[in-house]
Amino acid sequence: MLVLIGVLLVIIGFAIRLNPLIVVTVAGIVTALLGGMNPAQILDSFGTGFASSRSVTIFVAVLPVVGIIEFFGLQEQAKVLIGRLAKLTAGRVLIGYLAVRQLTAAVGLNSIGGHAQTVRPLVFPMAEGAALRRYGHVPEKISEKIKGHSAAADNVGVFFGEDVFVAVGSILLITTFVDTTYHLHLEPLQLALWAIPTAIAAFLIHGFRLLRLDKQLDKEYREYELTARIEFAGEAK
Amino acid sequence: MINVEAVYWLIGILFLAWASLIAADTTHPRRWGSSAFWGLLGLCFFYSTWVQAGTAPGWILGIAVLVLVVLASTGLLGQGKHRTSTGPERESYAKRFGNKLFIPALTLPLVTVILVLAAPVLVIGGTPLLDPKNTTLVALAIGAVAAVVVALVILKPKNPATPIFESRRILESIGWAALLPQMLTTLGILFTKAGVGTAVGTLASGLLPKGSLIAGVVVYCLGMFLFTVLMGNGFAAFPIMTAAIGWPVLVETFHGDPAIVFAIGMLVGFCGTLCTPMAANFNLVPSALLEMKNKYGVITAQAGTAIPLLAVNIGLMYFLAFH
Numbered sequence: 001m002l003v004l005i006g007v008l009l010v011i012i013g014f015a016i017r018l019n020p021l022i023v024v025t026v027a028g029i030v031t032a033l034l035g036g037m038n039p040a041q042i043l044d045s046f047g048t049g050f051a052s053s054r055s056v057t058i059f060v061a062v063l064p065v066v067g068i069i070e071f072f073g074l075q076e077q078a079k080v081l082i083g084r085l086a087k088l089t090a091g092r093v094l095i096g097y098l099a100v101r102q103l104t105a106a107v108g109l110n111s112i113g114g115h116a117q118t119v120r121p122l123v124f125p126m127a128e129g130a131a132l133r134r135y136g137h138v139p140e141k142i143s144e145k146i147k148g149h150s151a152a153a154d155n156v157g158v159f160f161g162e163d164v165f166v167a168v169g170s171i172l173l174i175t176t177f178v179d180t181t182y183h184l185h186l187e188p189l190q191l192a193l194w195a196i197p198t199a200i201a202a203f204l205i206h207g208f209r210l211l212r213l214d215k216q217l218d219k220e221y222r223e224y225e226l227t228a229r230i231e232f233a234g235e236a237k
Numbered sequence: 238m239i240n241v242e243a244v245y246w247l248i249g250i251l252f253l254a255w256a257s258l259i260a261a262d263t264t265h266p267r268r269w270g271s272s273a274f275w276g277l278l279g280l281c282f283f284y285s286t287w288v289q290a291g292t293a294p295g296w297i298l299g300i301a302v303l304v305l306v307v308l309a310s311t312g313l314l315g316q317g318k319h320r321t322s323t324g325p326e327r328e329s330y331a332k333r334f335g336n337k338l339f340i341p342a343l344t345l346p347l348v349t350v351i352l353v354l355a356a357p358v359l360v361i362g363g364t365p366l367l368d369p370k371n372t373t374l375v376a377l378a379i380g381a382v383a384a385v386v387v388a389l390v391i392l393k394p395k396n397p398a399t400p401i402f403e404s405r406r407i408l409e410s411i412g413w414a415a416l417l418p419q420m421l422t423t424l425g426i427l428f429t430k431a432g433v434g435t436a437v438g439t440l441a442s443g444l445l446p447k448g449s450l451i452a453g454v455v456v457y458c459l460g461m462f463l464f465t466v467l468m469g470n471g472f473a474a475f476p477i478m479t480a481a482i483g484w485p486v487l488v489e490t491f492h493g494d495p496a497i498v499f500a501i502g503m504l505v506g507f508c509g510t511l512c513t514p515m516a517a518n519f520n521l522v523p524s525a526l527l528e529m530k531n532k533y534g535v536i537t538a539q540a541g542t543a544i545p546l547l548a549v550n551i552g553l554m555y556f557l558a559f560h
Contacts, residue, residue: 001440003431005252006466012425014514019310020532021413024305024420028427035431045430046302047295049423051285055247055374056418059526060408061248062345062377065384067403069341070529071322072392073331077338080331109371111373114352117380121342124527142528147539150513151523155535156542159507163500165549173409174499182484186496190370194500197557206542 006031017101059116066121076196078125082235083133088136089147090127093119094153095207097123101157106164113158124150131217139224142217153206162200163195171195238364241371242286244378252279255405260318267315274308275408277301278416306420309413319406334392343390345380352376407528414525414532418517425469425515434473437464438481445482450491451555457482458551461502461511469515471506478502487558497558505550511543512536 006027013023032042082088101113111117127146131138138146162168166188175186257274259265281301287293308314322330331338350357352367353376359366368376372445385400396402408415427433441460446452457478464474483502487493513536520535531537 002438003428003433004436006431007433008426008516020412020417020514021306022425024417025306028420028424030244031424031431031433032427035427038294039429042427043303044294045299045427046423047288047300048425050281050298050419051288051295051301053419053422054243054248054282054285055371056422056522057248057282057415058244058377060251060415060524061244062384063404064251064400065341065345065381065388067405067407068385068388069338069393069511070379070407071327071330071394071399071403072334073322073329073337075328076327076331077335079457080555081336105376108243109350109354111376112346114346114377115519115526117346117349117377119523121345122339125241128382134442140406140530144531144534145272145538147524147527147529148531148534149260151520151527151535152538154499154523155511155519155539158512160504163504163507170503171500173472174503176486177479178484178495180501181476182488182495184495186499190496190505191500194497194557195504197553198501198504198546198550199479201553202546203544205545205549209541234327 002034005034005049029096062116062120069121074121075125075128078122079129079132082126082129086115086133088130089214090131090149091210091212092219093127093130094149095210097150098153098203098206098210099156101154102149102161102199105161106199108165108168110135110158110162110168113154114233115154119150119154123154123167134217135221139221141224142220145217145220149210153210156206159200160195164192166192195228238373239367239379241368241374242289244371244374245282245285247382249279249282249379251404252276252282254401255408258402258405258423259409262317265315265317267436268317270308270313271317271409274305274314274413277305277308281305302420302423305416306550309416314413316409316412319402320401321406337391341384344387344417345377345384348383349373349376350380369464396458407526410528411525414521417525418522421469421515421517421521425473429466429473433467434464434477436476437467441478442481445486450559453482453486453491454551454555457487457498457502458505458554460546462504462512462547465506465509466513467515469510469513469517471503471510474506474509475499475503491559493554493558494560498554501550501554501558505547508543508547508550510540 009027009030029042033055052100104112124147127150128138163170174191175188178184178186252275256272260272268490278357284298288295288298353372356367356372445456457490460478461474464478465471483498489496514521524532524535
């Protein structure tokens with residue numbers, strides 16, 4: 001039970017907004033000490049942990065292409081393109097992406113999307129472009145919200161789409177674990193079928209929230225305009 | 238065969254290139270600290286190859302990682318003033334190139350997915366062309382390189398190193414957050430080694446009142462959810478919660494359909510993944526990549542879906558799995 005102190009440290013550290021790198025490092029060292037590891041083993045764990053987790057940092061490889069197309073006005077062009085489609089709002093762009101992401105993941109095409117592959121270069125510029133067409137100017141607060149929801153649409157889509165496909169890691173983990181531990185014989189297809197109700201629920205809940213997102217953004221923009229006007233009036237005195 | 242280590246070396250080379258650009262930038266406010274951080278990070282990507290192969294000691298890398306943490310958290314790492322194209326310049330470029338600008342952006346996912354799908358038949362002399370254990374990673378890296386080449390051909394920048402200069406701007410705005418996903422993964426490994434999982438499993442089965450089906454379903458699902466939040470992924474939570482409650486209580490005692498209980502149990506774990514910074518690759522990498530002010534903005538956007546979906550899953554399991 002003592003090892004849970006490390007978990008507590010992470011929660012407290014994140015809650016009081018210390019630098020997450022420090023929080024994670026200290027929590028890791030404390031947990032390892034409580035778990036009976038010696039300093040040499042702990043250093044070794046940080047090393048092997050880094051080496052075996054390098055795949056998480058793969059996103060760095062797409063920065064060069066994102067950099068050059070942004071330099072040549074990708075985001076501006078995304079705004080022009082979306083601007084022609086008058087019915088598109090940020091929420092509707094993201095619902096479309098959610099549907100595509102979920103359906104492609106359900107047929108095993110996981111790698112077609114992702115934060116590095118599609119969200120940063122394509123999805124976010126389009127969603128922001130839609131907001132720009134609607135408001136004429138996108139304040140930072142609204143831009144932040146659209147960024148968060150662009151990444152969220154990708155995650156929700158892939159998480160609750162991929163499990164409908166039989167050959168995905170999580171399904172195979174269930175069958176291997178259950179079959180070897182409890183001597184059952186579960187078919188991956190059965191598991192995939194029972195993932196469908198949740199997949200539908202996920203699309204409905206998240207889609208509904210994205211429809212409401214447009215109204216929230218409208219409201220936030222009105223508030224922004226109001227405070228901007230008040231500030232302007234204050235200066236004019 | 239294109240090994241995944243080649244991908245990590247490519248990333249290492251990129252970090253070294255950015256580090257030397259920063260070292261050469263006399264206007265950079267944290268010139269030496271920043272170039273030391275990115276340079277050391279790049280070297281770690283190379284050295285890790287031998288650590289992973291078991292031919293070099295891991296503790297040296299461990300020390301280097303701690304040095305990176307110190308550099309990043311003591312204010313020695315900073316952001317330079319990088320000149321990029323101005324708003325009006327970008328608008329005139331956008332007019333000139335139009336929708337051609339999307340071609341490199343689309344090249345990336347298309348090349349990736351085509352390579353992933355074609356990987357099983359891309360075999361030369363008996364060895365697969367792409368590392369079969371890491372097909373997606375290798376395919377993504379090739380997709381990224383292909384997209385840069387396509388961008389250079391279409392856009393013809395005056396300086397062919399433009400992709401490197403421009404990505405340095407994005408990298409510096411990401412800053413220390415670039416290291417965080419790997420540190421969180423390491424923390425997850427340390428948690429598992431120290432037995433955090435077993436402790437949570439014991440705790441959850443201790444909380445369970447005997448003889449109530451709905452209580453069993455709720456504790457199994459909440460356990461999967463909370464455990465995933467702590468460990469950062471449902472895969473770590475599933476075996477432990479299933480051994481503690483899913484199998485003995487829900488399947489053996491209440492005769493639940495194992496396929497339904499376990500399929501939904503795993504999906505409940507995914508709701509937890511949506512809510513935790515520990516799942517850094519899903520929740521913190523994008524906030525870094527999108528240069529968000531609030532590092533937890535993605536989690537905020539997802540929590541409103543994850544919590545109702547958790548409740549829906551509890552209901553689905555209760556009504557579908559037990560006849």
